[in-house]
Amino acid sequence: MAVPYGAVPEAAGSPAPDPDIAHHMNFADLGLSDELLQAVEAAGYTEPTPIQAQAIPQVHMMKDLIAIAQTGTGKTASFVLPMIDILAAGRRRARMPRSLILAPTRELAMQVAENFEKYGVNHDLKMALLIGGVQMGDQVKALDEGVDVLIATPGRLMDLFERGKILLTGCELLVIDEADRMLDMGFIPDIESICEKLPTNRQTLLFSATMPGPIKKLADRFLTNPKYIEVARPATANINIAQFKVKVTPRKKREALRQLLRTDDVHTAIVFANRKTTVRDLNKSLKRHGFATGEIHGDMDQSSRMAELALFKSGEINILVASDVAARGLDVKGVSHVFNFDTPWHPDDYVHRIGRTGRAGAKGRAFTFVTPEDAEAIANVEKLTGIEIPVFEFADGDGKEQESDKAPAESKPVADKPKRSRSRKSESKSDDTPRAGERAEPKAKAEAKPRREARKPRRTEPAQEAAQPGKPGEWNGPIPDFLNISAG
DNA sequence: AAAAAAG
Numbered sequence: 001m002a003v004p005y006g007a008v009p010e011a012a013g014s015p016a017p018d019p020d021i022a023h024h025m026n027f028a029d030l031g032l033s034d035e036l037l038q039a040v041e042a043a044g045y046t047e048p049t050p051i052q053a054q055a056i057p058q059v060h061m062m063k064d065l066i067a068i069a070q071t072g073t074g075k076t077a078s079f080v081l082p083m084i085d086i087l088a089a090g091r092r093r094a095r096m097p098r099s100l101i102l103a104p105t106r107e108l109a110m111q112v113a114e115n116f117e118k119y120g121v122n123h124d125l126k127m128a129l130l131i132g133g134v135q136m137g138d139q140v141k142a143l144d145e146g147v148d149v150l151i152a153t154p155g156r157l158m159d160l161f162e163r164g165k166i167l168l169t170g171c172e173l174l175v176i177d178e179a180d181r182m183l184d185m186g187f188i189p190d191i192e193s194i195c196e197k198l199p200t201n202r203q204t205l206l207f208s209a210t211m212p213g214p215i216k217k218l219a220d221r222f223l224t225n226p227k228y229i230e231v232a233r234p235a236t237a238n239i240n241i242a243q244f245k246v247k248v249t250p251r252k253k254r255e256a257l258r259q260l261l262r263t264d265d266v267h268t269a270i271v272f273a274n275r276k277t278t279v280r281d282l283n284k285s286l287k288r289h290g291f292a293t294g295e296i297h298g299d300m301d302q303s304s305r306m307a308e309l310a311l312f313k314s315g316e317i318n319i320l321v322a323s324d325v326a327a328r329g330l331d332v333k334g335v336s337h338v339f340n341f342d343t344p345w346h347p348d349d350y351v352h353r354i355g356r357t358g359r360a361g362a363k364g365r366a367f368t369f370v371t372p373e374d375a376e377a378i379a380n381v382e383k384l385t386g387i388e389i390p391v392f393e394f395a396d397g398d399g400k401e402q403e404s405d406k407a408p409a410e411s412k413p414v415a416d417k418p419k420r421s422r423s424r425k426s427e428s429k430s431d432d433t434p435r436a437g438e439r440a441e442p443k444a445k446a447e448a449k450p451r452r453e454a455r456k457p458r459r460t461e462p463a464q465e466a467a468q469p470g471k472p473g474e475w476n477g478p479i480p481d482f483l484n485i486s487a488g
Numbered sequence: 489a490a491a492a493a494a495g
Contacts, residue, residue: 105492132494155494185492274490298492324491345489 030056033085035122040081043118049074051231055205056082064226065205066219070355073231079175079205080115083149086173088123092146096170097128100150100198102157102191104181104328106131106302107309111331112177113151125149132156133302140165154182154190161197168197179208179215181328188214195222210348241358243366243387245378246483248394250371254285256394257339260367261291261319268312269337271321272353274345282341283321292316297323327352335359338366343374347384392483 027040027048048056051069058065059082069075079101087098103109113129120127128142130152139156143165150157150171160166174195176182182191195204204223208215219226248256261269271286273279276297283295294308294317305325312320313332320326321341327349335357344350350368357364368389370378382388 153493159494181492187493190493276491327491349491 025053030081031060032056032081033088035088036081036084036119039119039121040077042121045077049078049231051075051229052078052081054229054231055079058227058229059083059203059205060085062086062203064203064223066211066223066226066228067205067207068209068211068228068230069207070209075207076112076115076177077119079177079207080112080119083173083175084116084120084123084125087125087148090148092126092148093170094146095143095165096167097143097147097150098170099148099173099175100152100157100168100171100194101175101177102152102154102182102194103177104153104185104187105325106133106153107305107325107330108178108328109151109153110306116149116151127151130156130160131302132159133305136160154187154194157194158190161194168194169199171198172202173205174198174202175205175207176218177207178328179206179218180210180212183212183214188218191218192221240362241354241364241366243354243368243389245368245370245389245391246394247391248369248371252394253341253369253371254282256369257282257341258286258289258291259394260337260339261286264337264365264367266318267336268315268318268332268334269320269339270326270332270335270353270356271319271339271341272327272344273321273323274342276323278342279321279323286319286321291319293319293321295321296326298325324349324353326356330356331359332356333360334362336362336364338364340366340368343368343370343377343381345377347377347381350381351385394483 025048027037027045030048030053032040051067051073055065055067055078059079067075067078069078083099090098092098101109101112103112109129109131113127116125116127125148126142126146127149128139128147128151130139130150132153132155136156136159139160143160150166157166161168176191179191182188204226206215206219206223206226246256246260257271260266271282271293273282276299279295279297283293286293294311296305296308300308308317308320311317324344327344338354338357340350340353344353354364354366357366368378368381370391378389
């Protein structure tokens with residue numbers, strides 16, 4: 001039986017909501033208005049996820065709520081939907097927003113805003129998206145005209161407040177999204193100060209993937225008699241994600257990545273690196289090698305971040321090289337692969353990163369490059385997830401990458417390749433410089449879009465069978481033959 | 489060890 005999206009195979013120790021209840025429920029059973037139901041249907045949804053089934057009625061009843069849920073569980077709709085109905089029953093006033101949603105990153109705030117637009121099409125509601133990195137003018141204008149909902153990152157909200165552009169005294173509904181991430185990012189003092197500016201007579205919803213002490217304290221202080229619901233477990237419990245470790249030396253990482261990108265039927269991939277500089281360099285490198293890539297990290301200006309994300313979502317590029325700004329919550333449909341170019345330092349980040357794939361019931365693969373220095377970090381990941389990740393070894397040594405790099409044949413005549421005459425110096429950092437034939441290709445568009453051709457890499461079938469990891473994830477696809485089974 | 493968020 002298929003596990004319902006967002007449900008938990010074994011919800012150890014939690015008050016285990018009967019999955020059948022959520023499973024057979026319909027959005028119409030949740031007390032949403034007809035206009036809202038139409039919008040939900042138009043968006044293509046029929047059945048609420050477990051978090052939606054549990055949270056929506058509570059929010060409707062104006063209860064405070066603590067929800068333990070990962071992104072990708074339908075969490076956003078679980079507060080956006082009932083909020084729309086609540087807000088529909090009132091009138092907006094200039095500079096006095098009626099509700100506020102706080103999110104830790106600009107991208108997450110934008111995603112919430114997109115949800116509001118999608119589900120609010122049949123309502124006359126105004127929103128303002130208050131995030132940094134963009135001009136204040138439009139935001140101030142929207143505030144002056146009056147908004148029903150404010151969607152904000154803490155920094156810009158505080159900034160505008162201090163400039164006297166916002167009154168929060170009319171804000172009777174507050175949502176704190178990704179509270180644990182807010183904690184990680186040092187936003188708790190800001191959150192506290194914002195909470196104090198809101199009327200005490202209000203409804204507060206707090207969403208968090210985990211409940212560390214400071215978040216508990218925050219909830220005790222600012223929520224009143226909250227309902228507590230808990231649904232999803234970490235993304236590792238997602239049986240749709242097949243996980244692999246790839247043992248590789250630092251200087252072979254890029255080559256290993258390129259080979260995987262070419263041969264593992266990669267449709268859409270996010271490649272995570274630990275440092276912004278690595279993200280930049282890796283993106284440039286992949287572009288030079290003809291891949292359709294983009295990058296996203298916090299040193300980019302906001303318009304570039306948005307542009308890259310738009311390219312990725314539209315499919316113009318199918319590989320996004322990212323820092324951990326994209327690790328959490330980012331919801332892009334159809335990401336087939338996550339590559340951890342660097343093993344993340346914190347095991348939590350691993351869980352969030354790989355959770356970008358295997359979404360909405362789709363199958364996904366997560367490859368994590370592990371160098372000898374990463375031994376401790378990956379051990380922590382396995383300790384946290386309780387899963388021993390199958391390990392493979394990148395068959396390096398010869399560096400003859402072109403052998404597994406044939407498509408498209410005409411654009412890369414092997415015979416035309418000059419002897420590699422570059423100095424060892426240019427080679428020394430990593431085996432990254434493209435062959436002369438590759439470099440000559442302008443943009444190498446043909447190769448850059450392997451998925452357009454639904455490229456099926458040739459695979460040597462029977463020999464692969466032994467390499468099938470039986471777990472986790474019940475994934476039975478063959479693994480690329482340049483990876484060797486490693487003893488560990 | 490990094491990254492994120494106000495500028």
